[in-house]
Amino acid sequence: MPVSCTTNCGRKAILRRPKTGTSLCKECFFDAFETEVHHTITSGKLFFPGQVVAIGASGGKDSTVLAYVMKFLNDKYDYKLNLMLLSIDEGITGYRDDSLNTVKENKNDYQLPLKILSYQDLYGWTMDRVVEEVGKKNNCTFCGVFRRQALERGAVMMGASCIATGHNADDIAETVLMNIMRGDVARLGRCCAAITSSDGALPRVKPLKFCYEKEIVMYAYFRKLKYFSTECVYAPNAYRGHARNFLKELERIRPSVIMDIIHSGENLVFQTGIKTPQQGTCSSCGHVSSQELCQACTLLLSLNEGKAKQGVSKKSHKIRST
Amino acid sequence: MCSTGGDDGETLLNPKPPLPEKGTLCRKCKTSKAQVILQIKDAYCKECLIALCNHKFRAILGKSRIFGNEQKSVLVAFSGSASSLALLKLLSDAVAAGPSHRRIMACPKIIYIDEGALLGMSAEERLTKCKEILEVTAGFGFPAYAVPLNVQESSPVDIRNYEFHGNTDDKLISLFESVSDTTSKLDLLNRLRCNVLSSCAQQLKSPLVMLADNSTSVAVKILSGVSLGKGASISLETGFSDSRHSDVTFLRPLRDFTSKEATIFSIFSGCPKPVFVPSLLTLSKMDSSIQRLTEAFIVNLQNEFPSTVSTIYRTGEKFCSTPSNQPCAFCLGPLDTMHKSCSALEATDFSRELSTGKKPESSCGSCDCKNKLRSTLVQTLCYSCRLIARSVDNPELLPSTVLENAREAQSFSKMKSQIAEFLISEGE
Numbered sequence: 153m154p155v156s157c158t159t160n161c162g163r164k165a166i167l168r169r170p171k172t173g174t175s176l177c178k179e180c181f182f183d184a185f186e187t188e189v190h191h192t193i194t195s196g197k198l199f200f201p202g203q204v205v206a207i208g209a210s211g212g213k214d215s216t217v218l219a220y221v222m223k224f225l226n227d228k229y230d231y232k233l234n235l236m237l238l239s240i241d242e243g244i245t246g247y248r249d250d251s252l253n254t255v256k257e258n259k260n261d262y263q264l265p266l267k268i269l270s271y272q273d274l275y276g277w278t279m280d281r282v283v284e285e286v287g288k289k290n291n292c293t294f295c296g297v298f299r300r301q302a303l304e305r306g307a308v309m310m311g312a313s314c315i316a317t318g319h320n321a322d323d324i325a326e327t328v329l330m331n332i333m334r335g336d337v338a339r340l341g342r343c344c345a346a347i348t349s350s351d352g353a354l355p356r357v358k359p360l361k362f363c364y365e366k367e368i369v370m371y372a373y374f375r376k377l378k379y380f381s382t383e384c385v386y387a388p389n390a391y392r393g394h395a396r397n398f399l400k401e402l403e404r405i406r407p408s409v410i411m412d413i414i415h416s417g418e419n420l421v422f423q424t425g426i427k428t429p430q431q432g433t434c435s436s437c438g439h440v441s442s443q444e445l446c447q448a449c450t451l452l453l454s455l456n457e458g459k460a461k462q463g464v465s466k467k468s469h470k471i472r473s474t
Numbered sequence: 475m476c477s478t479g480g481d482d483g484e485t486l487l488n489p490k491p492p493l494p495e496k497g498t499l500c501r502k503c504k505t506s507k508a509q510v511i512l513q514i515k516d517a518y519c520k521e522c523l524i525a526l527c528n529h530k531f532r533a534i535l536g537k538s539r540i541f542g543n544e545q546k547s548v549l550v551a552f553s554g555s556a557s558s559l560a561l562l563k564l565l566s567d568a569v570a571a572g573p574s575h576r577r578i579m580a581c582p583k584i585i586y587i588d589e590g591a592l593l594g595m596s597a598e599e600r601l602t603k604c605k606e607i608l609e610v611t612a613g614f615g616f617p618a619y620a621v622p623l624n625v626q627e628s629s630p631v632d633i634r635n636y637e638f639h640g641n642t643d644d645k646l647i648s649l650f651e652s653v654s655d656t657t658s659k660l661d662l663l664n665r666l667r668c669n670v671l672s673s674c675a676q677q678l679k680s681p682l683v684m685l686a687d688n689s690t691s692v693a694v695k696i697l698s699g700v701s702l703g704k705g706a707s708i709s710l711e712t713g714f715s716d717s718r719h720s721d722v723t724f725l726r727p728l729r730d731f732t733s734k735e736a737t738i739f740s741i742f743s744g745c746p747k748p749v750f751v752p753s754l755l756t757l758s759k760m761d762s763s764i765q766r767l768t769e770a771f772i773v774n775l776q777n778e779f780p781s782t783v784s785t786i787y788r789t790g791e792k793f794c795s796t797p798s799n800q801p802c803a804f805c806l807g808p809l810d811t812m813h814k815s816c817s818a819l820e821a822t823d824f825s826r827e828l829s830t831g832k833k834p835e836s837s838c839g840s841c842d843c844k845n846k847l848r849s850t851l852v853q854t855l856c857y858s859c860r861l862i863a864r865s866v867d868n869p870e871l872l873p874s875t876v877l878e879n880a881r882e883a884q885s886f887s888k889m890k891s892q893i894a895e896f897l898i899s900e901g902e
Contacts (some may be wrong), residue, residue, distance in 0.1 A: 411566030416705030
C-alpha cells in the first residue's frame with residue numbers, strides 16, 4: 153500500500169526521515185531539508201550580508217551538499233553572501249587527487265570560484281611522504297593538524313571572513329562522545345556551538361550541524377549530486393573509530409539519539425575554576441595556539457628534524473624551536 | 475573534509491602495558507607478597523588492600539562533611555551485588571569505634587527493593603530472594619527492610635515479615651507493558667527506584683540514602699546518560715551527592731572504587747557471597763537498549779584500554795548542575811526544555827513541524843484525552859523524561875505524584891502568564 157506524504161500534500165511518500173520518523177515525498181523532503189538549513193543559518197545568525205565565505209570543499213558528500221545548499225539558499229533568500237570553494241590537497245595518491253576532480257566539477261556546476269592549497273606548498277611535505285616517515289598509525293594527527301591550519305591560511309588568502317564546514321549532526325554527536333571518553337573538557341564545552349571562534353582565528357561555521365548524515369546522503373541521492381565516496385587510503389583514526397561505531401549502534405536502537413546527544417552536549421554545565429588552556433599565538437607562525445609553538449609547527453619541526461615518531465606523543469609539547 | 479575530522483587524534487588511548495610478574499611484593503607494605511593487581515600495575519597484598527579501601531571510604535565521607543557529631547540515620551540500598559556488600563562492610567567498619575579512627579556517626583538501615591513482579595517471578599521465588607538477602611545481611615547487625623517496586627507510594631516493612639499485593643503489582647506491570655522500548659523501560663525503572671527509595675527514606679526518617687554505584691557503573695551512567703539527553707542532570711545522577719528530593723539526599727560513596735576493587739574488597743574482608751537477583755537488564759541482548767549497549771562498549775574498551783573508565787568518570791566529575799526554580803515533574807532535575815535559538819531541541823521541533831505540518835505536542839482540543847494529558851505532561855518534563863513520556867502508550871498509568879506535579883506546574887505557569895505583564899524581574 154502506498155504511504156502518503158505526512159505533510160498532506162497529496163503525493164506519495166518515497167522516504168522515511170531518520171530524524172523524525174515521518175514519511176515524505178521528494179518535493180517535501182527537499183523543502184524540509186533546505187528550510188531547516190535556512191532555519192539554522194538565521195536562528196544561529198551564522199552569516200551577515202556581504203560576507204565572504206570560504207566553503208571547505210573536499211568532494212565528499214557533506215561538503216558537496218553544503219556547497220549546493222549554500223548556493224541555493226543564497227539565491228533563494230538573498231543572503232548577499234560571496235561564496236567561494238576552498239580545497240586542501242593533502243597529497244594522498246588514490247584519494248585526494250580523485251576527490252579534487254569532483255570539487256572541480258562542483259566549481260563548474262555551481263559557478264563558484266575555487267582555490268586549492270597543497271600541503272606540499274605550505275609545509276613542503278605531502279601526506280604520502282609523511283606516512284613514509286611516521287608510518288600509518290599516527291598519520292591522521294599530522295593530517296588533521298595541518299588541515300586545520302591550511303584552511304585558515306587559504307581562507308585568509310581568499311579574503312574570506314569565515315569558513316563554512318560540512319560537519320553534520322552525526323559528526324557533532326560523535327565528537328561529544330569522544331571528548332567525554334578522552335576527558336577533554338575544554339573541547340566538550342565548545343564542540344556543540346554552530347559558530348566556533350577564537351581570538352585571531354577565523355570563525356568556523358557549521359550550517360549542517362542539525363542534519364543527519366543519512367539525510368545528507370538522501371538529499372545528494374535524490375538531487376543527483378555527484379560526490380566522491382572513497383575512504384582515505386590510510387588507516388582511519390582508531391580513537392574516533394570507537395566513538396563512531398558506538399554511535400552507529402546507538403542510532404540503530406534509537407534514531408533520535410544523535411539529537412539527544414547534541415542536546416546533552418548543549419546543556420552540560422561545567423564547574424567553575426577548571427583549568428582550560430589559554431589561547432595565544434604561535435611564536436613561529438603567528439597562528440592561534442594554546443602553546444608557545446602551535447601544534448602544526450611542532451609536528452613540522454619534528455618531521456624536519458627526523459623525530460616525527462616522537463612528535464605524536466605528549467612529549468612533543470616540550471620540543472621548542474631553537 | 476577528511477572523514478576522521480579535524481582536531482582529534484592528538485591524544486591517543488594508552489593501550490595495555492604488561493602485567494607485573496608473579497611474586498611481586500605489595501607496593502604499599504613492600505613485605506608481603508601481592509595478591510591482587512588493581513589498575514594495570516598496582517599490586518597489593520590482602521591487608522593493605524583492605525586498609526586502602528577503608529581509608530578511601532572514610533576520606534570521601536570525611537571530605538563531604540555530611541556526618542558531624544550527631545548520629546544520622548542512613549538507608550543503604552541493597553541489591554545483593556558484591557558492590558552493595560562492600561558498601562555495607564565498609565560502612566559497618568566505619569561506624570564501629572576503632573582505636574585509631576574517629577567513628578562515623580551513622581546509623582545504617584538496609585533496604586531491598588523487590589522487582590520480581592516485573593520479571594514475572596513467582597511468589598515463592600520472590601520470597602526466597604528476600605530470605606537470601608536477609609541471610610547475607612544479618613551478620614552486619616543492621617535492621618533490614620524490604621519494599622516492592624511500585625508505581626504509587628509504598629511502605630517498607632521488616633524483611634522478615636515481607637509480603638506483597640497483587641493489585642499493586644498489576645499497576646506496575648501494566649505501566650511497563652505500555653512502554654514501547656526497552657531503553658525507556660530501563661530509564662523508567664531507574665526513576666521509579668529513586669522515588670521508592672526516597673519515599674522509604676522519609677518513612678524510616680533517614681535523611682540519607684547510600685547507593686553502591688562504583689566507578690564502572692558511574693562511567694556507564696555518564697555515557698548512557700548523555701545518549702538519553704540528560705546533559706543537564708547528569709552530575710546529579712552520577713555525582714557523590716544528589717539533593718533533588720527535598721528531604722532526602724542520595725550519596726554514592728563507592729564512586730571512587732572500580733567494580734574490581736569493590737568485588738575484591740568484599741571477598742578479602744570476608745563478606746558473604748553476593749546474592750544474584752535478576753533485573754530487567756539481565757540476559758537482555760546487547761542491542762536491546764542504550765544502557766546495555768553502553769555497558770558492553772565500556773567494558774570492552776576498558777579491557778583494551780585500562781584508562782577508559784577512570785577518564786570518563788573524571789570527566790563526569792567536572793560537570794555540575796544549575797538549580798532551577800521549576801524542576802521537572804518526574805525526575806525533579808533541572809528543566810532543560812526552554813527553547814533556545816539554534817539548539818538541538820528547537821531544531822528537532824522545527825523538523826517535526828515541517829514534516830507533519832502541525833506544531834509538536836500541540837493540544838488536540840477535545841478529541842482525545844490521552845493525548846491531551848500527554849501534552850500537558852510533556853510541557854512540565856525535562857528533555858529525557860519527555861523521551862520516556864512519549865514512549866508510554868497510556869500516560870495515565872504513570873505515578874500519580876508525577877501527574878499531580880505536572881498539573882500543579884501547569885496551573886502555576888498559567889497563573890504566571892496571566893500576571894506576566896505586571897512582573898518586574900524575569901527570574902521569579
